[in-house]
Amino acid sequence: MDIEESKKIIVEKLTKKSKTKSKFYLKDFYKMIPDEKPRAVKNLVNQMVKEEILEYWSSGSTTMIGLKGVGKQASAEDEA
Amino acid sequence: MAKHETPLLDQLESGPWPSFVSDLKQEAESRAKNEKNMEYQIPVDAVDDLLGVLELSYKHGRTHWKHGGIVGVFGYGGGVIGRYCDQPEMFPGVAHFHTMRVNQPAGKFYTTEYLNNLCDLWEFRGSGITNMHGSTGDIILIGTETRQLEEVFYELTHTYNQDLGGSGSNLRTPADCIGQARCEYACYDTQAICHELTQEYQDELHRPAFPYKFKFKFDGCPNCCVASIARSDMSYIGTWRDEIRIDAEAVKGYVGGEIPSNAGAHSGRDWGPFDIQKEVIDLCPTGCMIYENDELKINNKECTRCMHCINVMPRALRIGNDRGCSILVGAKAPILDGAQMGSLLVPFIKVEEPYDEIKEVIENVWDWWMEEGKNRERLGELIKRQGFQKLLEMTNIKAVPQHVQEPRSNPYIFWREDEVEGGWERDVVEYRKHHQR
C-alpha cells in the first residue's frame, strides 16, 4: 500500500461526506481502501490519529473516528 | 450549607443501606474544608454541582449529560470517556466532567499507600470521586476537565506505574477473581494469565480495532466470582477432568457435626443438625453422589463440577488434580436480543505459560469477528447470526458432545456438500417417476 496515497484517499472521502456525517466506524475505513488488509488499514488509521489528521470520538461503549476538528462535537468541546 | 437543595436525593439516604448520596455530600464538605490545603485544579464545588445536576435529572426524569466526546490522552483511543453537562451555567463545576478508567491490578491487590496516593492525585486533579470498581473491573475516576487528563495520565504512568484501562471498541481491561492468592478452589492462576494477556494485548486495549467492545474475564473455578460466564465475550472458568478428592475422615466430621458446613458461613442462625443427604446428595444437580454405609461416593464421570458439594464441605471435598479451564464465548448483557450467557467453546484446556494454545483460540476468534462482525455487533450476536458451527470452523475446533446443549437442539454437526457423495443436487424428474407428490 502506498501510505501517502491511502491517507489522501481517506481525507478526500471524509471531506466529501463531512457535510452529512462527521464520525465513522473503523469498518467504513476498510471499505475506503478495499485492497488492503483490515489490519493494515487499522494501523494506518491509528497512525493518522497520532499525526492529528483524524481523531477518536467515544461514547464510552463505542469508538468512532473522524477528521480532526470537524463536526458539531468539536466546536462544542472547547478546551476547558 | 449545601450549594443546591436536593430533597429528592435526600430521600435516598433514608433507607437502611449505605448511600452514595451521603458519600457525595461527605466529599463535597471535605473539599470545602480542604484540610490538606490542596490547590484544587478543578472547581472546589464540583461535587456540589454534581449533586445539583443529579437532583435536576430526578426532577425532570431525564439525564443532563451529553453523550460521549473526543477527549482522550495522546495515542490512546480508550480509557477516557468525555462527559459534558447540558446545563453548564447552572452547574459550572461539572460543565466538563470526564471519566477516566484505570487498569486495576490483577486480583485487585493494593497497598494502603498506593490507594492514598491515588486518592490524593484525584483530589488534586479531579473531583475526588472514585468508583472502586466499575463493572468492567477498572478503578473509575469520575469527573475532571480536559486539560487535567494528560496530567493525570502522566502521574499514573510515571509515578504510580499504572496504565489506563479499555473503553470504546477496544479490548476491555481483563478482570479476574482473586484465585490462587487466597482461594483453594482456584484451578489455575487467574492473576498470572490475566496479567499476561493484559500485557500481550496492549494494542487491542488502547487502540480501537474491533467492531465493538470485547471482554475477557477469568474465574478460577465454577463459582464464578467475577461472573465471567454472564458478562464476558470470552470467559475462562477453572475446572478439572479427574476426580473430586474425598477425605473420608472429614466427611465423618461434617456428618457428626464437628466441622460446620459451608465453612461456618451460615452459622448466624440455627439451621438444625447437618444432614448430608438433604443438603448435599439430594442437591447434586446430576445425581451422581451417594452416601451409603457411612461412605460418600461420587460417580465423577457424571459430575458437572458445579461446586455445590465442595462449597458445603470444603474440608472433605477438594477440586481434582488434573486442572485447567473451560473457555466459553459470547456472553453479553442485554443489547438486541436479551441477556445471553456464554456458550462452551473449549471444554478443557491446560492453563500454562506461555499460554500459546489459549492465545491461538483468542486470535482465531478475533480474526473472524473483526472480519465478519457488523458495527456494534458483539461476538455473541455474530455467533447467533452466523451460527456456532461457523465459529467452530473458524477456530479449527472439532464439534464434540460437550458442545451440544441437549439432543436435537443444537447438534453443531452438519455435513458439508463436498463431504457427501453426489452433493446436494438431485434429479427431480427421475425422483418423481417413483414418488408421487
Ligand code: SF4
Ligand atoms: S471463582 Fe472460584 S477460585 Fe475464584 S475466588 Fe471464586 S471460589 Fe475462588
Ligand code: SF4
Ligand atoms: S460438584 Fe456438583 S455435580 Fe459434581 S458431585 Fe458435587 S454436587 Fe454433584
